[in-house]
Amino acid sequence: MNIAIASGKGGTGKTTVATNLAFYLQHHAKEDVALLDCDVEEPNCHLFLKSVCLETKKVILPVPSLDPDKCTGCGKCSEICQFAAIACIKGKVLTFPELCHGCGGCILACPAGALSEQEREIGTVETGTSGKIKTVYGQLRVGEAMSPPLIRAVKSHAQNGQINIIDSPPGTSCPVIQAVKGCDFVLLVTEPTPFGLNDLSLAVEMVRVLGLPFAVGINRSTIGDEKVREYCRNEKIPIILEIPEDREIASMYSRGRLVLESLPHYMEKFEKLYLQLKEVIPC
Amino acid sequence: MLKELVVISGKGGTGKTSIVAALASLLNNKVLADCDVDAADLHLVLQPQILEKKEFWSGKTASINRENCAECGKCLELCRFAAISNDYAIDNIACEGCGVCAYFCPAGAIDLKDNLCGHIFVSRTPHGPMVHARLDIAEENSGKLVSQVRTQARALAYAEKRSAVIVDGPPGTGCPVIASISGASTVLVVTEPTVSGIHDLERVLELARHFRIPAIVCINKWDINPGISASITNKCEQIEARVVGQIPYDGAVTRAQVQGISVLEYDPGSPASLELQKLGKVVESLLNQ
Numbered sequence: 123m124n125i126a127i128a129s130g131k132g133g134t135g136k137t138t139v140a141t142n143l144a145f146y147l148q149h150h151a152k153e154d155v156a157l158l159d160c161d162v163e164e165p166n167c168h169l170f171l172k173s174v175c176l177e178t179k180k181v182i183l184p185v186p187s188l189d190p191d192k193c194t195g196c197g198k199c200s201e202i203c204q205f206a207a208i209a210c211i212k213g214k215v216l217t218f219p220e221l222c223h224g225c226g227g228c229i230l231a232c233p234a235g236a237l238s239e240q241e242r243e244i245g246t247v248e249t250g251t252s253g254k255i256k257t258v259y260g261q262l263r264v265g266e267a268m269s270p271p272l273i274r275a276v277k278s279h280a281q282n283g284q285i286n287i288i289d290s291p292p293g294t295s296c297p298v299i300q301a302v303k304g305c306d307f308v309l310l311v312t313e314p315t316p317f318g319l320n321d322l323s324l325a326v327e328m329v330r331v332l333g334l335p336f337a338v339g340i341n342r343s344t345i346g347d348e349k350v351r352e353y354c355r356n357e358k359i360p361i362i363l364e365i366p367e368d369r370e371i372a373s374m375y376s377r378g379r380l381v382l383e384s385l386p387h388y389m390e391k392f393e394k395l396y397l398q399l400k401e402v403i404p405c
Numbered sequence: 406m407l408k409e410l411v412v413i414s415g416k417g418g419t420g421k422t423s424i425v426a427a428l429a430s431l432l433n434n435k436v437l438a439d440c441d442v443d444a445a446d447l448h449l450v451l452q453p454q455i456l457e458k459k460e461f462w463s464g465k466t467a468s469i470n471r472e473n474c475a476e477c478g479k480c481l482e483l484c485r486f487a488a489i490s491n492d493y494a495i496d497n498i499a500c501e502g503c504g505v506c507a508y509f510c511p512a513g514a515i516d517l518k519d520n521l522c523g524h525i526f527v528s529r530t531p532h533g534p535m536v537h538a539r540l541d542i543a544e545e546n547s548g549k550l551v552s553q554v555r556t557q558a559r560a561l562a563y564a565e566k567r568s569a570v571i572v573d574g575p576p577g578t579g580c581p582v583i584a585s586i587s588g589a590s591t592v593l594v595v596t597e598p599t600v601s602g603i604h605d606l607e608r609v610l611e612l613a614r615h616f617r618i619p620a621i622v623c624i625n626k627w628d629i630n631p632g633i634s635a636s637i638t639n640k641c642e643q644i645e646a647r648v649v650g651q652i653p654y655d656g657a658v659t660r661a662q663v664q665g666i667s668v669l670e671y672d673p674g675s676p677a678s679l680e681l682q683k684l685g686k687v688v689e690s691l692l693n694q
Contacts, residue, residue, distance in 0.1 A: 130444045132417010132576040137601065163577035164415045164608060166601040204465060204504050204517075225485055225503030264608055265615040267548060267580035292417040292576055293443030296545045299498060315662050317422065321444040327542045332498070345659050376630035378600030 123153070123403055124286045126305040128329075130321030132292035134311045135341035137161075138375060139363065140289040141170040142382050146392040147285055148254040154284040155255050160301035161291040162245060162260035162272045169378050171252035173259075178248050181260070181275045182241040183268065185219040186228050192236035199228035199237060220267060245272045249279065256284075273300040294328045302329065307403045308336040309362070314346035319353055326357065335402065339363035339395070362398040365391065407562055408692045409555075409570045411440070411586050414595040415605025417576035420625040421595050423658055424681070425573040426450040426667035429532040431685030432692070435569040437530065438558035439537040440551045440585040442523070447573045450667055453528030453535050461525055461538065463549050465502035465517040467495050473514035480506035480515060498543055520544065525553060527561065534561055548584035551575065555585065569692045578612045586613065591691060592620045594646070598633035606637065610646055621691070623650035623684060650684035652677050 127140040144157040159167040168175075186199070186208060195213030207222035208215065219242050229237045245262040260276040262269050269291070277300075280286040290301035302308050308329050312322040322338065329336045338354055343364040354361050365371070365388070374384045381388050412421045412428075425447060429437055439447040467488070469480075474493055481489050484506055488499035507515040522544040528535045536558040540547050558570045572589070575581040586592055592613050596606040606622070613620040622641050627634040638648045653676045661671035669678050 131446070132419075132444070134418060161577075163579045163582075164601075164605045166416075166604060169600050169604060202504060202508050204502055223501050223503060225501065225505050226483075227503055227505040227508060230483070230505065230509065262579060264578055264611045265583070267583050269579045293547070294542055295443050295540060295547045297579065298443075299543055303498070315659060316449045316665060317446045317662060320446055320449055324444065324542065331543050345656075347663050372629055376597075376599040376602075376633060 124280055124288060124305040125399060125403070126288040126290050126302040126308045127311060128290040128298060128302055128308055128325060129292060129311045130294055130325035131312070131317060134313050134318060135365070136289055136311050137166045137170065138341070138381065139309065139311050139339060140287050141167050142380055142392055143395065144171070144255050144287050145380050145382050146389065146396060150393070150396065151285055156279065156281065156284055156286045157255055157257050157289065158276050158279060158286055159259035159289045160273045160276050161289055162262045162269050162276065163291060165259040165261055167289050168248070168250070168257055168259050170380055171255060171257055173250040173252040173257035175248045175250040178246050180243050181245050181247055181272050183222065183224045183244050183271055184226065184239040185222045185224060185242045186217055186237045187240035188215050188217060189236045189238070192234045194234045196233065198231045198233060202227040202231040223268070224271070244268055247272070247275050269297045270300040273297060277301070294324045298328065299332065302334060303332065305334060307399065308334050309339050310336055311339045311341055312350055313342050314340055314348070314350040316349070318346070319350050322350060323353065326359065337362045337402065341365050342367040363391065363395045407559060407570065408568065408590045409559070409572065410591050410593055410688065410692060411572040411574045411589045412593045412595060413574035413582060413586065413609060414576055415578060415609035416602060419595045419597050419602070420658070422446045422450065422573055423662065423668065424595055424623065424625070425571060427669050427681040428571055428685055428688060429530070430667050430669050431682065432569065432571065432689055434567050435533055435571050436558050436562040436565070436567050437533060437535040438554050438570055438572045439535070440554050440572050440581070441575040442538045442540045442547050442550045442554065442581065443575060445537055445539065447535070448537055449665060450662065451530040451532060451535060452665060453526070453530045453537065455526050455528045457527040459525045460521055461523045461550055461553065462519050463522045464520045464545055465504065466497050466500050466520055467502065467504070467506050468516050468518050469493055469495060470514045470516065473512050475512045475514070477511060479509055479511060483509055523550060525557060527557065533567070534565065536561060548580035551581050551584040578608050582612065586618055587616055589618055592618050593688070594620055594622045595625055596622060596637065597626050598624060598630040598637060600633070603633065603637060610644060620646040621649045622646050623652065624648060625652045626654040627651040628653045649687045650680060652680045
């Protein structure tokens with residue numbers, strides 16, 4: 123069972139919900155629990171779960187490498203490339219590995235066999251544990267633009283028969299889509315403010331385009347206004363979690379502590395969340 | 406020379422947009438740009454009146470003409486993105502538009518079609534002109550859209566003889582952020598005094614150094630954890646990224662947002678507004694240098 127925690131906007135509390143849900147489930151679910159942090163640009167879950175890293179694996183993207191002796195300068199490689207990652211100027215071939223999507227087209231198109239594949243590291247995937255939780259997170263190399271292949275590498279650790287919680291990056295474009303695609307359920311975390319509502323409505327459009335079942339969780343539910351609740355009512359979207367604004371949570375969060383570790387009275391909220399998730403997700 | 410200040414943050418939700426909205430009402434003679442094209446929110450505070458709307462086309466998607474398709478399987482074999490199903494349907498979301506399938510289809514049954522991915526808007530606001538965008542749902546290439554918003558904003562600044570562009574940037578360190586800071590004069594990094602805030606700040610400052618762009622830092626809600634705020638300030642001093650603002654936690658910021666105005670307009674005497682005015686002065690002198 124794959125549950126994605128997503129939100130159009132950053133900073134709404136995705137990581138708080140994902141880490142505390144995993145913490146709750148490790149003691150209360152029958153299945154094994156894995157937390158896959160797909161916010162590879164800024165992974166944070168491991169900071170809260172204090173995961174012990176057991177293995178670090180490089181994630182590589184195949185990019186073309188040129189053998190100048192074989193190159194005839196015909197330009198077929200740059201003709202096929204849709205990403206401007208390879209150029210042929212006056213018979214000389216230049217490659218721009220940062221722009222390469224690794225489709226392999228240039229290599230197939232080269233009639234002289236002058237191109238082969240070389241590996242380019244885009245980041246790492248760290249696997250480890252935190253209590254009974256299996257933790258996986260990706261870390262994109264700083265300065266690196268291509269996050270979706272790294273997100274795919276993190277998601278490849280999702281196993282059948284266990285509960286995989288997927289912490290998604292913010293936004294509604296390629297990285298988030300890569301993270302939520304194929305999940306059984308998406309929990310959209312938002313705040314009851316105009317920013318929260320604007321970005322929630324974009325995220326709702328996204329999960330609808332992808333055809334995924336979803337519900338909303340409202341964080342800092344006692345600030346702002348009623349418009350998010352009104353919106354959910356009108357759109358018939360269930361709200362399955364509300365966490366009030368609480369300076370104690372903010373203070374625990376600032377120190378990198380889990381809510382449930384330090385404020386056990388919130389356990390009930392996560393129990394309720396789990397029961398609701400069990401109801402809506404086909405096992 | 407035209408200066409460009411980009412407001413970024415490793416982590417989302419640190420208050421970038423609220424700070425840009427405040428700077429918008431404090432600084433004169435500038436153009437505003439919202440480069441958080443995935444979750445553009447600046448328009449909610451600046452109430453822009455749209456003057457111009459342009460289509461944003463980017464990337465391609467493969468399309469199979471079933472009448473010509475011989476079902477030979479070549480495309481399935483060559484596609485590295487698992488975008489073609491066994492019954493020869495293209496998954497538009499998985500397709501990267503690399504064109505390998507089209508190029509090598511022996512029956513010539515595959516075309517690449519251009520994608521309409523969103524729109525760019527040029528608007529007028531009470532605080533000056535603004536360029537913003539809307540990326541359609543599930544569309545890629547937000548980096549390219551970010552570049553176009555910046556180009557448009559700079560062109561507008563030149564045309565109207567304005568001295569600066571203030572950019573509300575996207576979160577993270579990936580493609581859209583790289584597209585929004587490359588070649589900028591200064592980045593203002595907004596952070597919060599939390600364990601994850603420090604982690605993300607370090608990554609984003611490393612990114613700014615990587616692209617050789619001078620960085621200044623503003624700690625939002627600094628009083629949530631004064632200890633971490635102090636260590637952020639220390640750390641920043643070591644790497645010559647000056648902390649130029651410390652904004653206190655202030656409920657007026659959320660109340661202003663609900664009203665759809667900046668906190669400076671909502672309550673100019675509130676603790677956050679007073680600090681934002683100081684930040685505005687520092688930024689102004691930096692842009693006038």
